[in-house]
Structure formats: structure tokens, C-alpha cells
Amino acid sequence: MSNKIQSNEIIIKGKKLQCPVCDHTYFFTRRSLLNTRGLTFFNLDWANKDASNHICENCGYIYWFFNR
Numbered sequence: 650m651s652n653k654i655q656s657n658e659i660i661i662k663g664k665k666l667q668c669p670v671c672d673h674t675y676f677f678t679r680r681s682l683l684n685t686r687g688l689t690f691f692n693l694d695w696a697n698k699d700a701s702n703h704i705c706e707n708c709g710y711i712y713w714f715f716n717r
């Protein structure tokens with residue numbers, strides 16, 4: 650299995666995602682499972698699902714999106 654991760658342009662709600670730090674528009678994407686224990690602390694039971702992380706290819710800034 651290859652470890653190579655592809656970066657892509659990300660469209661959210663019809664708008665292209667742009668890094669607020671470096672203005673780059675290519676991001677690595679990964680899925681994160683959100684765990685109930687951590688979320689209860691923040692009282693975020695509504696978000697007890699999975700999330701998408703988009704990581705700026707250029708500077709490493711991470712966007713988090715809950716998948717609803």
C-alpha cells in the first residue's frame with residue numbers, strides 16, 4: 650500500500666477552500682472519528698459523528714468540518 654497522500658482543491662458550500670494563513674488552495678484530506686468521551690467534555694454530543702480534516706499542503710494549517 651502506498652503512503653502517498655494526494656492534495657486537492659476543496660469546495661465547501663460552493664466556495665473554494667483557501668488557507669487563511671498562506672492563501673494556498675490545495676489541501677490534504679483525512680477523516681477523523683470523533684469520540685464521545687472527548688465530546689462530552691465540550692458538551693458537543695450533537696457532533697458525535699465523524700469529521701473531515703483539510704490540511705494545507707503548503708503551511709500545515711488544519712480545517713475541521715463536522716459531517717452532519
Ligand SMILES: [Zn+2]
Pocket residue numbers: 668669670671672673705706707708709710
Ligand atoms: Zn496554508
